[in-house]
Amino acid sequence: MIEDWLQACLKGLATIFLHPVFYFSVFLSILTGYLRIKRERNDFHVRIHDMFQELRFLFPQGIVWGLILSLITIGTGLVIPFASLLLIGVLTILLAVTFHFRLLSPAYSFGLAFFILFFLHGSDVELPFFKEMFANLDRPVYAGLSLLLGLLLIAEGSLIGRNGPEKVSPKLTVSKRGFTVGSYVSSKIWLIPMFVLVPGGSLPAPFEWWPVFSAGSTYVSPLFVPFLLGFSREIKGTLPQREIRVYGKKVLLLGALITVLSVIGNWYPILSIIAVIIAMLGRELITYFTNAADENLPFYFSRSKLGVRILGVIPYSPADKMGLEMGEVVTKMNGVVVRDEREFYEALQKNRAHCKLEVVGNNGQIRFAQRALFEGEHHELGILFVEGMKAGKEWAV
Known part of the structure; x- marks a missing residue:
């Protein structure tokens, strides 16, 4: 049985090269670097970091988190229907083209996918391509999606705290009084490639208690799926390193809360729905209050009486x-x-x-x-x- 699982995982690794999010993330990283350099040259007549700086952040930490989350999802038997993964991929690309990378938080992509599935399941709405996929959905999918959302939020908070303050880009802006002042922009995207189990296939459950979080089938197939996470902040009132690390801790704590609620939601499905609502509202409130606090501070990078x-x-x-x-x-x-x-x-x-x-x-x-x-x-x-x-x-x- 172990040989069957290893062979299936090796085959599953190839699926990442069929996923459009993988290639889109590379293109988006390079384009972001180009636009950043264009802004830096306009402000300072010199680039601060090279065009591939964002691309260097895309994979390393994401691969580490992908390994960690893969062990968790396979160990707990977390099964996610293929229709959910496809919908999350489409929403990720749509949110990414806005260039507001904070919208790439799993709170938004997973949250929107969760409620779209919630609305379509059991309704009379029929989508030609998704008809058969949605027909296979049942109630346990909600606990699986919310749990994966919580785990990715923990990864997002850790990535923001560790990578968010690195290689930030200075920017010139004009204050309300008409003076030129400075601020800092942190714009990062991370790709987390990880194994996700989908219903179907020929792999039976290796343990009696497995899978815990299933979609109604003990036969699964492992897919290697890339999840794109992002972060964007402009900091005006303090040093960016301090604020971004605090921001990351808040997101990490939110992810821990969602994970706990989702685990309990495996037995009480209503908690899974509540967990996703809290994730979306909590993620938005973190951004809102952080921005409001920064706006109320005087510009940190402005003229100083000392020099x-x-x-x-x-x-x-x-x-x-x-x-x-x-x-x-x-x-x-x-x-x-x-x-x-x-x-x-x-x-x-x-x-x-x-x-x-x-x-x-x-x-x-x-x-x-x-x-x-x-x-x-x-x-x-x-x-x-x-x-x-x-x-x-x-x-x-």
Whole structure:
């Protein structure tokens, strides 16, 4: 029996290359990188990260979570009807083309699919292609879908907390008073490829208690299905790393709650419906209250009375090698007090061989950063500042 399962899983691995979401996610990652670079060049006349930065986030962590969730779904006998997977795939692509990647949360794609299935099951509505698929649906599918939703929400929260703060992109925007200020954009998508059991096939239940979460059949087939998750946030009032990590923890806790309710929902189906409603409302409320709190804060990346605030640091630049970070304030350059970008630039020109910066760190402590300068790089430290000028007119120094 074990050999039959291993052989079926190996065959199931090939199904990911037949899934349009797999190819769509790669295209979407590259397109997102291109659009980000276009915006960065418009704001700063230089790109911060290369075009394939988003693509590098697409697979690594997603594969790890795919392995974890595959072990859970196979171990618990979680069976999801093929019609559900097909509907989730279609909804994922439709939500992705809006470029509001937060809508790629499983709370929305799974939630919408759940209630579409709930409406179609037992109704007189007939879809030509889905007629036979929906005819095989029964009540246990609700617990399976809500449980998989909860597990993916846990994965989403973990991915947001770990990957969301990395390689964020600076952006220039105009405040209500007409000043140019800075913000940060985090836009990530992750592909979680995992085994999902579908009804039918020739694999019998390996244990008496298995499957726990079934769709009415003990004979199943494993499919390797990619689930696309996304996250997008613009942060204005604080350092992006702090806010995004807190955001991720909230999503993870929501996922844990939905998972617990879904497990109980296997015996009390009404809880599965309640769990999906809580997932959709909870995910939306997390975004709403986080955005509202950020909007009520003053712009973090704006003019500072202490000196010039660093909006961003270009990777691998001299500034990056000096350990300068976003949000820090440069108070002195080569011993000269600087109050704006032009004074900083003028002080930089006084010593072509060396630069020494006095910096107020994000912890409020004063520190010094210094580095020898080589011919041709004295005016290209790789620091992005924000000045009270029109967006698109700032320049990197």
